[in-house]
Amino acid sequence: MSNQSLKLALLATAAGLVLSACGGSTSSPGSAGPITLGGGGGGGGTPPVSQNFVDLVPGDDCQTGTVRSTLDLTDGQSNIVGQVEACTISGTISANLTLEAKNGYALSGPVFVGEDGVANVSLTIPAGTTIFGETGQDYLVVSRGSRLNATGTAAEPIIMTSIEDVLGTVDPINDRGLWGGLVINGDAPINRCIDATVTPGTAGCERSGEGSSGLYGGGNTAHNAGTLEYIQVKYAGNLINNDDELNGIAFQGVGSGTTCNHIQVHNNADDGVEFFGGNVTCTHLVLTGNGDDSLDWTDGWQGGAQRVLIQHAGGAGDQGIEADNRSGNNGATPFSDPTISNFTFVGQDGDIGILVREGTRGRIVNGVIVNFPDAGIDVDNDLTLQHLQSGELSFASILLDNSVNVLSGDSGETVDTNAIITNSPNIALGNNSLSDGYFPGNRENVIPAVDVSMVAGFDNLNFIGAFSPTETEDSNWAQGWTFGLFESPTECPTGTLSTGDVVGGKSICSLSGTITDNVRLNNNFAYELQGAVFIGIDAGSDPAAPAAGADTAILTIDAGTTLYGAQGEDYLVISRGSQIRANGTATAPVVMTSRAEVFGTADLANDRGKWGGLVINGRGPINRCIDGTVTPGTTGCERSGEGSSGLYGGGTADDNSGNLFYTRVSFAGNLINNDDELNGIAFQGVGSGTQVDFVQVHNNVDDGVEFFGGSVNVKHLVLTGIGDDSLDWTDGWDGKVQYVIIDQADGIGDQGIEADNRSGNNDVTPRSNPTLSNLTFVGGTGTDIGVLLREGTAGDLYNGIITNFDEAGFDIDNAATITQATTGNIALNSMLISGNAEDLRSDGDTTAPQLAALANGSNNQLGGNVTDFAARPVGGDRYAPGTAEAAVTATNVNAVDSFFDVVDYIGAVEDANDDWYQGWTLLVDQ
Template sequence: MPTKSFAQFLLIGASCAVLAACSGSSVNSPGEENQVPPPPTGGGGGGGAQTLNLIPSAGCPSGTTSSTEAVSFSGGSADVTACRLTGNLTSDVTVPANATVFLSGAVFVGSDAGATGGNNGPTLTLEPGATVMGQSGGDYIVVPRGSSIDAQGTATNPVVMTSAQDIVEQRLGTPREFFSGVRGEWGGLVLNGRAPINACIDGTAAGGTADCQKSGEGSSGLFGGGDPADSSGTLSYVQVKYAGFRVNNTDELNGIAFQGTGSGTTAEFIQVHNNTDDGIEMFGGATNLRNVVLTGIGDDSLDYTDGWTGNVQFALVVHAPDDSDQGFEFDNNGDDNDALPRSNPTISNFTLIGQRASSASDAGMLLREGTAGTLANGIVVDFNETCLDIDQAATFDQAAAGNLSLQSTLFDCPTNFGDEAGDPAANTPSAFFAKDPNNVATTNTLADTYFPGPAELAVTPVDPTTLGSFFTAADYIGAFSPSESPSSSWAAGWTFGLFADPDCPTNTTATGELINGQEVCRLTGTLLDDTTLTGGFAYELVGAVFVGRDAGADPASPTANAREVNLTIEPGATLFGSSGGDYLVVTRGSSLNSNGTANRPVVMTSRADIEGTQPNPLTARGEWGGLVINGRAPINACIDGTATGGSVNCEKSGEGSSGLFGGATADDDSGSLSYTRVQYAGFRVNNTDELNGIAFQGVGSGTDVNFIQVHNNSDDGVEFFGGTVNAKHIVLTGNADDSMDYTDGWTGKVQYVIVQHAVDDADQAFEFDNNGDANDALPRSNPTISNFTLIGQRASSSSDYGMLLREGTAGRLMNGIVVDFNDACLDIDQSATFNQAAAGNLGLESTFFDCPTNFEDESGDPAATQPSALFAAGANNVTGTTSLEGFSFITDMSANNASGVVPAPAGPEAGVTAIDPSTVDAFFDSVTYIGAVENAADTWYQGWTLQQQ
């Protein structure tokens, strides 16, 4: 049976504005369920206050006392009885697993032991699932120097610090939506340490020494010292929600303030959500952060100042639509921009997501006040003001000196750079960005809101392990890897709100059906508005589903009834049809962006396949229709007999009643296909009209095609009907007719093609035509194809020709391997085709043949251009005995195969001299081998292709 890789969860943004709250959505991660307190005790009712008893069955832990407090919440009021933490803790206190306690005022874990004192203060321990709640901004936790906190949750049972209102609403009212707009219901968490800072209340002290100390925000006491390795404890799998308190205009409590904390402090798997002030602020020190989520923060999500020199790896920032400032706001010292020790952190693998349509979302990154630092492997998108701004001369000086850098980062904001008139020309934000060739400003393709798509994966990353010993290997940009999904990422399970119960996307219909745990969403008729199909659903095609209404052949003059629509299919999405009449058509002027990843391809298949009801998957075909893309590029087959081929008037009706295609726009753009599989499709409308796996009908060169597979199609796998579209990395397996076919004047380019015939049914691997009705019609089919491996079935009569060139085609075929086709490796038909060969317009070079009959030389063929002569005339063409005898893609080429067998040149194939196709056209990669695969290390076909074992 086919292996299937379906994501099990979906982000909330599918059916509402990106990450805006959706009415009725509910969260489902264990990290949220674990914070729901026990059932209430007592009555309530009659409109009076409800009661909620949160005292653990074992009673209040040592160091706490029982208390009952009135808590007002959105549903009324409640009398909450819970254990209470208050005042200065003079000895160790442990909040047991899953217990909930009140904070009463500012709770200090011991007293400040000074910049040079011991570490003998008490420890506040919060066991997995423990919840600490405050009722007002004056309720917060401070860990002074010499004391510590030990808050260690788990991936399924985090420690939670939140408001009493939140707890009561979870149990007695309506649980809050992700972006509820609620903030500042309690204070927050402050950790004070003895690590170096550069902002000293004693103006005579030297920065970074034990004498350089500073008063913390919210009357939290002194911090700073001379011990960079100082430890204030451990935070792991911790949520801090709805905190922040404005003491005055310059003094606000952050979600978590790391004030002079050292590298001995552990801070990982932390979420701060809906804080009034900054989410996390680093006030000097050397603490490192890993796996950080900052959502809905009212001010800056991650802020630092006062000489912080720590590291961060894997950080996600998501702005709310109602209130926010910067994603990153990075300073050295506001009073002395060149104060030492200078802020100089190293940050890798971050994803910052703003709110493009909201004026509340300011800069993605604001670098200022003399900071240095290294920022690498980032994604910054959708910030309303700018992706990057840089302020103050001291900051530009650090950039000029190479002490401040940005590497391997993708920007996509309405305005990417906050260039200002006074900025130094060599280090304006745009110039600073351009210093690294791997920084890219382009349209993002983030999938499921947070996960990398093709644009992100195309950015060359920095190896984080070269940035310091703190960092782990990550060969991608952004906070998440391409192999992660909403259900399998490092943020799954313990965070609040990121991954919520999904709804079928807009313009689809929920059916209530579940297949393999996935909800089925239905697509019917014509899509009249842009639509995004997110991963984790199964999308049912019912009938012929059209993307938009045909906009006509001329983009400058669309038809009166035109509707140009973009259909985006994100990684992990599955589309299926139940019969041959179910298929997808992209009309002229509209576009399809089906962009999977190597780990999460887009799959288009049949209901029988995903239900597992195929009688025999090895021979299953024609179980649904297929994919048709119509474009405006030139063709030579015109329904109007008076039209000139290649002109705007030359149009044709597509197969399967798929509408018109063709025009005069060679660079027409119908979208992109990457890491997309089409399987078990094909439908015979009549004896001359069949749906292919993918039909590219008049598709232009502006369309991107890379990494596609068509498997077990009833008709052709891929057919190009004219047009100019190019493609790389095509896998065609088990197709019953021709694996790759073209006609009607196609002039595109292709590199890397694998064809594997099935034993039960197949025709040609390549069937290449110009025009069956007018062999010399113009524009003539004239593609360039390099690096192909075509594997037939030697012992099966179903495997016909490796290559059939006919009906007047021209073209150049290079670096090929053609083996095991029962009829012949090469046949040529029609005098117009021989004429193209004689004129030097059709040729074959650097290709290896091994078929029972290599050449279908026929008595009527011109002697100088018959198949064997054409082959002999081409440079570096060789016949021999193949090393691929008996090879099967389906059983030998899966990602799980340990045999090491790949269809790479070996034995006699390896001795064929290749042509470097990059010298023919810049489209091609430079290669020194024939065939589609270089060697065992070349695994471009693995992982995303169908694995059937």
Template sequence: MTKLQILKNTLLAAVAATALVACGDDSTELASPGTVAPNPGTGGGDNGGDNGGDNGGDPAVKIGRDGAEYTSEGNCPTGTTAVSVGEQTHCSLSGTLTSDVTLTAGNIYQLSGKVAVGVDVGADGNASAGDPAVLSIEPGAVIYGATATDVLVISRGSEIRAEGTANNPIIFTSALDLDLASELGLTAAASYSGPLLEEPFTSEWGGLVINGRASINTCNQAEVCEAEGEGDSGLYGGNLDTDSSGVMKYVQIKYSGNPITADDELNGIAFQGVGSGTELDYIQVHNGADDGVEFFGGTAQVKHLVITGADDDSLDWTQGWRGKAQHVIIIQNPAQPASDQGIEADNFGDGNDFLPRAQPRLSNMTIVGSASKGGESDIGMLLREGTGANIYNTVVSDFGDACLDIDQDATFTNAGTSATNLTGNLTIESTLLGSNCASVFKEDGNVFDLETFFTSQANNAVGATTLSNNFINGSAENAITGTDVSVIDSFFDATDYAGAVKSDSAADNWTLNWTYGLNPDPECPEGTTASTDGTVCTLSGTYTSDLRLVSGLDYVLDGKVVFGIDVGADGNAAAGDPATLTIEPGVTVMGADQTSYLVISRGSKLNSNGTADAPVTFTAIDPETRDLDVDTSLWGGLVINGRATINTCNQAEVCEAEGEGDSGLYGGDDDTDSSGQIFYTRVVYAGNPITADDELNGIAFQGVGSGTTIDYLQVHNGADDGVEFFGGTAQVKHLVITGADDDSLDWTQGWRGKVQHVLIVQNPNQPGTDQGIEADNFGDGNDFLPRAHPMIANATILGSAAAGGESDIGILLREGTAANLWNVVVADFGDACLDIDQDATFTVSGTSATDLTGDLTMESTLLSDSCASVFKDDGNVFDLETWFNNQANNIVATDSLTALSGAASFKTYINGATENGVTATDVSAIDSFFDATDYVGAVKNAANDWVSGWTVWLNQ
């Protein structure tokens, strides 16, 4: 197999975020991390062309419009009735449920007519005939209606507990979506092939209605108020604003609603008098009719709400709704000819000043019409009939009438006594109205100055929008100064941006996995070469344009891959052409062979944006076939070149050097230089010891400056060294180096960075393993300046001597290096825990072992007698033991480090009683880079284990 004939093993499947290493034997295979790729049904494009497509010849498998397969186990729970639908057994619900029912996963459920959960308990909860019930729905359950008369109603006092998950949402849909037309005697929908968000299908079943006992305003506070829901959906309203109607979490509702008459309509979801005790989070309503979601009074609160393709208004409220909503996406559908407002907001049509007045609080909304696609969309936000509202952090774009309209005198009055007197209960802040609306402001000839009202409020703007995929912020949206609404109301999450989704990274894009149609299947970015199936993208050569590696695909480095053309030591090289490589959470980048490696040139940047649940992984091709215990040097590694100072010229000039392995020039005159950011990133099996003096490491930071952000980084089984700093001022937190083939952490050429929370664990399976730390100033000039002088705190450095490993010295300080080390634990090295060599190093440590005025210090450190020798005796005149013992809080003792349950016995990185008995130094009082700690070592205890979950090998 050539290096580009890569065996694809479904790395883009969405797996549990904690499944970071594969199961089996010794769990030594590296698995695809994170839950970042869309599941079936989130993509756009061709859905089979026939409203379901070929089911592969198996009539017991139904293919939905999104290409997803639907099967049913037919194990119908109590309260449902098994019915044969073609070759499948479905579980039917009908009539009124007066006992609790649980819809278990693995089945398909059929709504037969109007299904009511519970018998209404009345406005005060005491109706004599009241008989509440709970309908619980497990993740992955599918519920469908066959006609517009099939509707699910939750009665007052009863509850729905639909709790899906991000990877296994609950789906309410239609029989036609499940390709059941022939089995149920229905007229099949017209065939359709195109983007899922532009489907013509709607009103294929009746929808969902939830009735609660929160207050409504149709009585204008004359009495405890109740009303009859449209579509014969029952009574709602009461006097309990904290009423709970249950939980809806990770739920899709598709093709629902029934516009029976112009004044009697079922919506996608109707929240009727629903109280704030109801938990609503991660809900999508797709192609709902009449409206997508309508709130009839009450105080219901929702987060992460998606409304796509509503047939009339997307989000509608009336009758005094006083709820809250945050993270809201509204996208209209050009295929819905009746699409109207993004938001249509009333207090009450029959009494514009009736109380309690509608006064919702809404934040972080993106509201997008379809005017540019020929859709009917009218107004982005229509606020009328006396409503109040506090609206923050909103983006409105692409409406065919206007972005914003306010109507009726009662609404004007509610907004303030004039457009410039903003003392009223209708406010809009930190909002961008798109200039691509046909009109930004609706001109109705009203005396109210709408434009002045809008522009007079804080942080509002009118201008071009730069949304991608119709809902993801671009530069224009992120330029809006956001309002942190969490300071105003604790219901809200803290945000610093306008719009619903800050960026397309998986860390920000909360729609991934569980929604329908929003996230098209990823494609290999321009500048890469796609494999035959389009799931592996190959990078090669030099890139002079920015490149983003999106989640859901895998990437291969073919040969030396360089980002940017070197800008020179001063940043002004004539030929310089910088570029940025951005990597989304969960992405796997594979080196094809030892000659394949990644170089970030001076002036260019790497943004490796992993998360704890979905780290970025650099590894070798076919990672699932590799062995985390023994494999190393399978690909070349990662090199980052920066413009910070190095010392190879001994300050004679602005200094630069040529990196090993033909990795380019580094060094310069900017110690605050930024080479990007690295978060939650793993580099596995990297390095290439080409010759004894020309080696690629796991990662080489060459002249990298302190403006680079590095946090949560692991290098595993790297060769030659795990991580090496060649000069510069790079700073790191949460650094894990495991299984290095030579030294774990190496520095030279005047590195002056800072590191905190460091774990080094050597691997007995690596026969070349050497030092835990090997530290030089500069071998060719031990006193060259600027002198190496890093600051390191909270490190645990473990050899593998007890497991038969080759490990030599825990910390070797030599060739004139300075350093300040605090809160360190060293154990289990086969030669010694600590060694200091060369006269220049002795001098830096002080004029004698008892004169600790130098720049080489070690405090609050435990050297374990598990090392073959605690101190290395080289016959030097320098008294190493006295130097160590004369510094504050240092001890020699038997360590009590422990391993995680199930891990190999030598992977003992968690403090025990001995370590936690050492007096620690709070290094944050010395330098603000450092976190405040009250312990030595990297990990205080298992409860504070920052290592587990995102790293490999250590838990085995």
């Protein structure tokens, strides 16, 4: 095999890698799809085909300083299963040596570049070179004073790996510790000295490195160990003993003069990268599947790392970061005090995202930490906690989405770690919206970043996480040189099955029945719902006491992914305790629609009821209980949802059912019977921990969105062509909504809003009492009422426009609702209600309650000029206000509740330049 063929073979050894919870897939340096090492039960795929003999010396010429050799790989019983011919390097390299990319190189035992205090030499490794070891005793050490000039490129990375990888017999998921690794020694300051009489951080302070790798440390902060660029280190790490282990790369007393960027360590048996003192800064680090900690520091490291991606593997790995100053002497100086910025850490079976302890200081900013089972952040030891209190250890601009986000008091500390960290600048807790595993979505992109440009070697990046908002799986800084990160999967994700069909060049995968394992749907496929699909088995109304048989799951849907149903009986239900994570973006929304739209046969203006819809069940309070003896709004109060969608309700107002970001639901709704109909989206007892932003329901046969109790909040809601009520609430919903466009079709549709407390018992509590702001409601010919409040609901409306409704703009019905209006529990502020058949409806009731609601507010205008929105063509600036709307004074609703953005205009759209509703929605003339 030629060395060029070897490069291709090495890049193909990720064939067993599980990508994005899919079945097996082939990986390459330029692959495109997130790695999920050993996770999701997806199997390892097809093992790579082994090569019995690989010739890495095609010209049979090894340069001086290396020896042409044939190396054997045995099966542990002295049987040779493969052979590699390579140029072997052994002992100490005592003169400058430049390797040749046309050859492959084997390390034989510990190979030292130079000799500390005797010979300072350089080892130059050109782009595309392969270096490998046979056993854990084979590793490469750069001695103090010598240099490693390893300069790969994105197209031709340098690969340091194992003989198994060369022969194609490696298990890319589970193999670790097949050779030693890379050690770089420098003479930069450290705080742990062999000679206890020497002052730490000075020229005389030195220490012996792990794995008998020689001395490191000194007083030269600008020490230069050479250049490391575009390098993969795979399957390394040797457990010499319990206290002496080889890392993938050990930076031992390495100084700031060293160049370090675009480095990946994959499946190291011990830590991925560890910094033992020194001042080196590394950027663009990728640490995947490492067996211990991915990023470790100790002994006074004062460098930094920017753009760091960590992905843990199933069944392996401890901390994302394990950070120490010095064990045994936490106060030793110089303190470890690095800056870590722009990182994305994705856990799996590992312990903690970031564990800081033993006196370290540092600044950890602009990051995303998700899916760690023990904690996102933990601070241990008294001195480390003192640094946290003083600000010498600080966190800012981090999104945390873990089982426990900040662990506090786990080692008996009295400091409230959780309060300090969560109250730090721009710390956000809750659901992540990472798409394709790593790329920021709506949630990440709204978190302000900290300016780190003052840190030497750092760029000022105005985003959090390792990747920018403009990067995608097809175009990003890690593409082209990394191993196993990005590759389009060829098999349907675990939890789905192939239908054997293709649409638009994408294979179709199906979901059916009840799904009890986490599933991630990537946009490489289209997905068909077959019947009622339940995510998870109902966990009951009390999070502290899950129901018998409960089995929860998370459905994650990546940006640009399409799900569809073929009939009214096809719908999606999120059970209590489970979650949906629909992570669409403005340019790649998540689409839930009909088979007809997917296959290009839909009537976009008139199709309705072609599939079921989306139902989300939560444990938020409701006021209608199956058991009439239970107090409404308490944990035991639950109810059966429409369409046999299971139970919902409880006593947890901040319950979290996941998130919907840039999600469109089209042509849904199923009339099961006159009393049981499927809405486009039914929020059934959904709590405020759920995040909903940029959602459209188009042409649903029943209501567009209906809230059945709960406290969920929404921003940026578009409801078009709905067959019944566009926005409906009942059963005690008390959430908040800002920016709502309702555009009804001619000849179909009832109310813009139909709002109840509870039919049959109008005054039951907790009472429906939401707050809505920035509304643009446009009726159509034959439609009913813009806003109908009835059956005891309370609520406030701000900054709205209601126009073009055939019956009325605003109506209050029922004695209980009239009482709410006359006692000030219904108020309108900065509302323009004009251009309707009746602006205030008075059938059966007097206009007194409507007028009272208007009187309870301010800046309202009844009648007069209003823009004829319905006359404008769909698209463009259809909903932009005109001079009449601009004349109405807006209310600062942010002063009412901080959930709301500060606005100085009425309506859902500020002006013709405000295009938030365009691009990701389906807008058609009806």
